[in-house]
Amino acid sequence: AQSVTQLGSHVSVSEGALVLLRCNYSSSVPPYLFWYVQYPNQGLQLLLKYTSAATLVKGINDFEAEFKKSETSFHLTKPSAHMSDAAEYFCAVLVSGGGADGLTFGKGTHLIIQP
Amino acid sequence: EAGVAQSPRYKIIEKRQSVAFWCNPISGHATLYWYQQILGQGPKLLIQFQNNGVVDDSQLPKDRFSAERLKGVDSTLKIQPAKLEDSAVYLCASSLYYNEQFFGPGTRLTVL
Numbered sequence: 752a753q754s755v756t757q758l759g760s761h762v763s764v765s766e767g768a769l770v771l772l773r774c775n776y777s778s779s780v781p782p783y784l785f786w787y788v789q790y791p792n793q794g795l796q797l798l799l800k801y802t803s804a805a806t807l808v809k810g811i812n813d814f815e816a817e818f819k820k821s822e823t824s825f826h827l828t829k830p831s832a833h834m835s836d837a838a839e840y841f842c843a844v845l846v847s848g849g850g851a852d853g854l855t856f857g858k859g860t861h862l863i864i865q866p
Numbered sequence: 867e868a869g870v871a872q873s874p875r876y877k878i879i880e881k882r883q884s885v886a887f888w889c890n891p892i893s894g895h896a897t898l899y900w901y902q903q904i905l906g907q908g909p910k911l912l913i914q915f916q917n918n919g920v921v922d923d924s925q926l927p928k929d930r931f932s933a934e935r936l937k938g939v940d941s942t943l944k945i946q947p948a949k950l951e952d953s954a955v956y957l958c959a960s961s962l963y964y965n966e967q968f969f970g971p972g973t974r975l976t977v978l
Contacts, residue, residue: 755908783965794870794957794969795909802965841908845965851922852964853899856908 774842891960
């Protein structure tokens with residue numbers, strides 16, 4: 752069975768600083784990996800996804816993530832934090848098989864942006 | 867393009883009562899999912915439909931939860947009877963392709 756671990760339930764950075772949110776996965780087969788963002792009282796919005804093409808994936812709002820198989824990681828980065836980036840971020844893994852392709856999510860990381 | 871619609875947005879009930887949530891997926895999306903998101907945790911898949919058939923309901927507490935998608939479009943999730951631990955946000959998602967799910971705004975359930 753697959754699983755996702757997000758290191759750090761809360762991450763605080765200053766506006767304009769680098770954002771780094773960590774995600775490690777466990778899967779016996781090559782996975783598909785996703786980062787979602789959730790703003791208060793809203794659903795989840797897809798930031799980016801890895802589907803076995805390029806290992807460096809670019810998403811919306813200047814976010815990107817790099818798939819590292821040797822480290823079983825898929826960390827999310829953004830060069831310069833903006834106040835509007837404050838939200839909850841979820842890493843998720845999908846191992847498709849037999850048509851069942853529900854996502855397995857990590858517990859989330861709350862990103863705080865300091866002015 | 868309209869997104870995934872869910873109603874109601876908020877619901878407060880007492881334990882042992884029943885409750886139902888409704889979801890209308892994006893037009894043309896054959897696959898529909900229900901997730902439960904307990905406060906402070908990531909969403910957990912409850913059930914997946916492909917058209918009107920169940921693909922995966924391994925994590926659905928079938929003694930109290932039920933879901934249907936009779937015409938392969940909109941879906942209803944029901945809890946009967948509700949317990950305190952069912953307090954959560956219930957998210958509906960739909961997809962055209964397996965590797966991109968679109969989520970609705972969710973229904974926040976509070977069980978008193």
